[in-house]
Amino acid sequence: MEQLKQKIINEGQVLSDSVLKVDSFLNHQIDPELMQDIGEAFASRFKEDRITKVLTLESSGIAPSVMTALRLGVPTVFARKRKSLTLIDNLYSADIYSYTKQETNTISISKDYIKSDDIVLIIDDFLANGQAAQGLIQMVEQSGASLAGVGIVIEKGFQHGRKMIEESDIRVESLAIVSSLENGKVTFKEDSPR
Amino acid sequence: MEQLKQKIINEGQVLSDSVLKVDSFLNHQIDPELMQDIGEAFASRFKEDRITKVLTLESSGIAPSVMTALRLGVPTVFARKRKSLTLIDNLYSADIYSYTKQETNTISISKDYIKSDDIVLIIDDFLANGQAAQGLIQMVEQSGASLAGVGIVIEKGFQHGRKMIEESDIRVESLAIVSSLENGKVTFKEDSPR
Numbered sequence: 019m020e021q022l023k024q025k026i027i028n029e030g031q032v033l034s035d036s037v038l039k040v041d042s043f044l045n046h047q048i049d050p051e052l053m054q055d056i057g058e059a060f061a062s063r064f065k066e067d068r069i070t071k072v073l074t075l076e077s078s079g080i081a082p083s084v085m086t087a088l089r090l091g092v093p094t095v096f097a098r099k100r101k102s103l104t105l106i107d108n109l110y111s112a113d114i115y116s117y118t119k120q121e122t123n124t125i126s127i128s129k130d131y132i133k134s135d136d137i138v139l140i141i142d143d144f145l146a147n148g149q150a151a152q153g154l155i156q157m158v159e160q161s162g163a164s165l166a167g168v169g170i171v172i173e174k175g176f177q178h179g180r181k182m183i184e185e186s187d188i189r190v191e192s193l194a195i196v197s198s199l200e201n202g203k204v205t206f207k208e209d210s211p212r
Numbered sequence: 213m214e215q216l217k218q219k220i221i222n223e224g225q226v227l228s229d230s231v232l233k234v235d236s237f238l239n240h241q242i243d244p245e246l247m248q249d250i251g252e253a254f255a256s257r258f259k260e261d262r263i264t265k266v267l268t269l270e271s272s273g274i275a276p277s278v279m280t281a282l283r284l285g286v287p288t289v290f291a292r293k294r295k296s297l298t299l300i301d302n303l304y305s306a307d308i309y310s311y312t313k314q315e316t317n318t319i320s321i322s323k324d325y326i327k328s329d330d331i332v333l334i335i336d337d338f339l340a341n342g343q344a345a346q347g348l349i350q351m352v353e354q355s356g357a358s359l360a361g362v363g364i365v366i367e368k369g370f371q372h373g374r375k376m377i378e379e380s381d382i383r384v385e386s387l388a389i390v391s392s393l394e395n396g397k398v399t400f401k402e403d404s405p406r
Contacts, residue, residue, distance in 0.1 A: 041322065042324070042325070046290065046321070047288070047289045047324075047325040048274075048278055048290070050279075050282035050287070050288060051282065053282075076270065076271035077270035077274060077292075081275075081278045084242055084244050084278060087242070087244040088244035088245065088247075091245075093237075093241050093242060093243055093244070094241070095241045096242070096271060098240070127240070128235065130236070131236070131240065131241040
């Protein structure tokens with residue numbers, strides 16, 4: 019997605035060989051027009067899949083997810099992150115490990131909002147080691163719903179998240195795939211294949 | 213805002229005389245078309261105010277805020293919640309007490325995204341005791357930016373949040389004002405005056 023790549027080049031901050039900060043348009047400040055374009059791009063890639071629900075994770079997944087759901091004409095649900103979970107009644111949940119923060123969080127969604135007859139599209143802002151995506155996938159599996167695929171705004175192609183997800187025969191669509199952050203420079207792969 | 217009130221009546225769960233749960237369209241699952249209408253409603257109420265930035269609080273404020281910002285043609289920024297804050301360099305921050313969770317959180321935004329020449333519109337999902345709104349207002353004050361007002365999706369009119377904010381001569385616009393939740397029934401006040 020060309021305007022996303024341009025935005026990453028113009029505004030992304032390369033903090034190390036593995037950390038790309040995009041706080042000016044996605045993770046802290048949000049560019050709503052870019053989110054609208056991102057929503058259109060995801061909706062277009064999954065338009066044949068009869069999606070009934072878009073699932074994401076708070077907080078940075080919410081903006082792209084709402085725009086995708088708007089374009090697909092379906093609701094979106096955001097999973098909540100909590101340090102630990104005492105009340106797990108009526109919840110699907112999964113533990114995800116954050117390499118950046120070096121901590122495990124429990125993420126959860128209410129059973130009220132993903133049902134076994136749903137066709138779910140997972141949307142997230144970043145794909146790196148695939149921990150968050152795997153957690154969301156596990157909750158979809160718990161619900162018995164079908165999973166149409168995973169839509170990622172920015173994929174770190176040099177980490178193993180995509181490989182891990184595709185090994186389960188799950189489709190991954192990323193709007194920008196960063197192949198390297200070496201020497202403070204963002205290099206992109208081509209768009210993920212259709 | 214009529215369709216919002218209908219949605220609250222049809223889907224809101226009155227858990228007590230003070231707790232209204234709207235997880236089916238705002239706080240967990242999100243109705244993107246309703247969010248679009250909410251964004252239009254806020255943008256219309258503040259269209260003369262030359263807003264340059266919409267400020268909200270993760271996570272439930274993000275969807276209405278992105279839609280408002282899209283309609284106004286400006287970026288939105290979401291404040292982050294953290295249990296405590298060690299690194300406060302380059303951050304505006306405020307402590308807010310949650311009566312529901314009985315805990316204090318530090319909320320913060322980067323100084324990069326609210327500047328002294330900004331005209332800020334604060335958007336939040338709920339207004340009850342005004343703790344979250346006051347925290348957001350404090351950060352706008354720290355930045356030296358102008359504050360155009362506070363836009364609230366659902367106000368609990370029987371709590372004192374509005375009074376507290378209006379005492380500082382800050383404009384509050386709520387799209388639905390609940391005057392009572394007694395006997396398990398949602399009663400609305402008229403729309404907030406223009």
